[in-house]
Amino acid sequence: MERTLIIIKPDAVQRGLSGEIIKRFEQRGLRIVGMKFMSVSRALAEKHYEEHVGKPFFEGLVNYITSSPVIVIALEGTNAVEAARATIGKTKPFESPAGTIRGDFGLEVGRNLVHGSDSVASGEREVGNFFTESELFSWKRNTDPWIFENPS
Numbered sequence: 433m434e435r436t437l438i439i440i441k442p443d444a445v446q447r448g449l450s451g452e453i454i455k456r457f458e459q460r461g462l463r464i465v466g467m468k469f470m471s472v473s474r475a476l477a478e479k480h481y482e483e484h485v486g487k488p489f490f491e492g493l494v495n496y497i498t499s500s501p502v503i504v505i506a507l508e509g510t511n512a513v514e515a516a517r518a519t520i521g522k523t524k525p526f527e528s529p530a531g532t533i534r535g536d537f538g539l540e541v542g543r544n545l546v547h548g549s550d551s552v553a554s555g556e557r558e559v560g561n562f563f564t565e566s567e568l569f570s571w572k573r574n575t576d577p578w579i580f581e582n583p584s
C-alpha cells in the first residue's frame with residue numbers, strides 16, 4: 433500500500449501539538465507503520481531536503497529541522513501521499529485553508545509544523561531515509577475493512 437513520510441517538525445513538538453497532529457492523520461484513516469522521536473542530523477537534513485540545495489532558504493531550513501527533536505511517522509493508506517498533503521495544507525501556512533494543520537496552527541513558511549512527502553516516489557525514498565526495515569511494521573487494524581474497501 434502507498435506510503436508517505438510525515439515529520440512533526442521542531443516547532444510543533446515544542447508547542448505541544450504532536451498529539452493533535454497525529455490525531456488528524458489517524459482520524460483520516462491512515463495507518464501508522466513506523467514512528468519515532470529523534471534528532472535530525474545535519475547530514476540527514478541535507479539528504480532529506482536535497483532538492484532545495486542552493487535555494488536562499490536552504491540554510492534556514494536545515495537549521496530549523498535540526499534545532500530540536502522531531503517525531504517521524506511512516507503512514508500507509510490508499511492515496512496516502514495526496515491525502516496527507518491535503519490534511520497538512522499548503523507550503524505557506526498563511527495561504528492554507530482553515531481545517532488544515534498549517535492553516536489552523538501556523539503563519540510562517542519557516543515554521544510550518546509538519547512535513548509530508550510530495551509524490552509516491554518521494555514517499556518511498558523518504559521513509560527509507562528515516563526508517564530501517566525492522567522499524568517498519570506490517571500489521572492490520574480491525575477497523576481496516578471499515579476504512580479500505582479492499583484491505584491489504
Ligand code: DAT
Nearest residue numbers: 484489493522523541542544546547548550
Ligand atoms: P512542502 O514542505 O510543502 O513540501 P517544499 O518541499 O516546497 O514544501 O519546501 C520544503 C520546505 O522548505 C517548506 O516546508 C518550507 C521551506 N520553504 C519552501 N519554500 C520556501 C520559501 N519560499 N521561503 C522560505 N522557506 C521555504
Ligand code: MG
Nearest residue numbers: 547548549550
Ligand atoms: Mg516538499
